[in-house]
Amino acid sequence: MPVHAPAASSTMTSTMAGAAPEQKEWDxxxxxxxxxxxxxxxxxxTALSFHDQFTPSDLTQALERSNASQRPLSVYVHIPFCRKICFYCACNKIATKNTALAEPYLSRLDREMVLTARHLDTTRPVKQLHWGGGTPTFLNLNQMGDLIDRLDARFGLSSASDRDYAIEIDPREADVFTLRHLQSLGFNRISLGVQDLSPLVQKAINRIQPRVLTETLMDEAHRLGFRSLNLDLIYGLPFQTEKSFADTLRQVIELNPARLSVFNYAHMPERFAPQRRINVDDLPGSDEKLAILRTTIEMLTAAGYVHIGMDHFARPDDSLAIAQREGSLQRNFQGYSSHAQCDLIGLGVSAISRVDDVYAQNPSDLARYEAALDQGQLATVRGLRLxxxxxxxxxxxxxxxxxxxxxxxxxxxxxxxxxxxxxxxxxxxxxxxxxxxxxxxxxxxxxxxxxxxxxxxxxxxxxxxxxxxxxxxxxxxxx
Known part of the structure; x- marks a missing residue:
């Protein structure tokens, strides 16, 4: 097993059964x-184990098997469009400023919903809804309302107070009216992409986003009563230092989000073309990245956040921290989730479903996704039965x-x-x-x-x- 640890003894009687080693906070x-x-x-x-012998029929059979469990549903919708490419991005996205391109995509999403719902007991509650991308706020307000209406017509959306309906927002293209509209549509949690508040870093990653944009949206979200706000940060970006990132963290802590995701930037330009615009010599070295990580954990912990695990932090009263304390926390394709034991329906290009004992993934290529649905079949191209x-x-x-x-x-x-x-x-x-x-x-x-x-x-x-x-x-x- 490739665990990359020093060679272990062949017995189970060493430190596993002996005195515990000294526990260090940082080494x-x-x-x-x-x-x-x-x-x-x-x-x-993981997705590397998915294979292309898995067919749409395998998914529909899993959907039908899942009805017996009466597990609640979680629905993920992938909106692949972005107006502008951030150089660090490794998401499946399409850069365009033309919102008219969203209309045919929304039609295909509806077709996918219809084909999926045929095999589902739609009295099962949709406890979780997540729109990701790309940038879901690429859609205009009418298109967002249309998509919610279609989801409600096909699956029946929930108004229960414990629902978790979240959307990822780019503060550069949303305003207070967007937030009010999203609240009226039933969303109660938002995630704002920030990455870094340093103008130097923002310029290097092609994401100019003054703090005031984020602060204005957060103030309005708090005023409107959104249950949970998440901010996304990334460490390891060009020109970041421990000192500069600490400055970003100080400002973020002042904004008081309920959750924080602090991701480690993985520079893989051979796989993700936008990353080729980043000069590798501008990236912080391994020493600096470790210093940034240590400072992040220390500052957020001192500010009262619970380190949920890996790159996630939450306030003790947030549902994520509560779920961890209660042992009901779950991981899915969006990271940590407070809603355990849901069957996950993935809709849209590249989306992955986790239903019953299978994973099923749609193609990452938009044309291939559209062609499958135009032929009246689900777009599943790979997957796995466990x-x-x-x-x-x-x-x-x-x-x-x-x-x-x-x-x-x-x-x-x-x-x-x-x-x-x-x-x-x-x-x-x-x-x-x-x-x-x-x-x-x-x-x-x-x-x-x-x-x-x-x-x-x-x-x-x-x-x-x-x-x-x-x-x-x-x-x-x-x-």
């Missing part, structure tokens, strides 16, 4: 040693990523297995990480230490049975 040398490439585990198995082993390992990896610990006894009871025996190889591989202070074990309880939380992707990799067949170059660095 730069250790972070460097474990900073390899690895999956983010928004799904297990084996029993996949389902068990997905459960373990998800609990580790969400709870920062694993209860082997609970896993064993849930899946009717002898969990320590079933995962003997993974536990053996984790011995090195435990000796290094990333993990502690007490009986059937495995818990990530403060340093282990920063390397949680690495710990999860020990349970990944698909990883040996995959090349690490496909994944971003862990830290």
């Amino acid at each position: 730069e040398a250790l972070l460097r040693r474990y900073d390899t490439s690895g999956p983010r585990y928004t799904s297990y198995p 084996s029993d082993d996949d389902l068990i390992r997905r459960d373990v990896i998800e609990r580790l990523m969400c709870d920062m610990r694993i209860d082997l006894a609970a896993i064993g009871q849930r899946w009717n297995i002898d969990a320590p025996r079933y995962f003997a190889q993974a536990l053996e591989h984790l011995q090195g990480a435990e000796r290094d202070g990333l993990l502690t074990r007490s009986g059937d309880q495995l818990s990530a230490t403060p340093m282990g939380r920063l390397l949680i992707r690495h710990l999860a990799m020990a349970f990944d049975a698909h990883l040996p067949q995959q090349s690490g170059k496909h994944y971003s660095k862990i830290v």
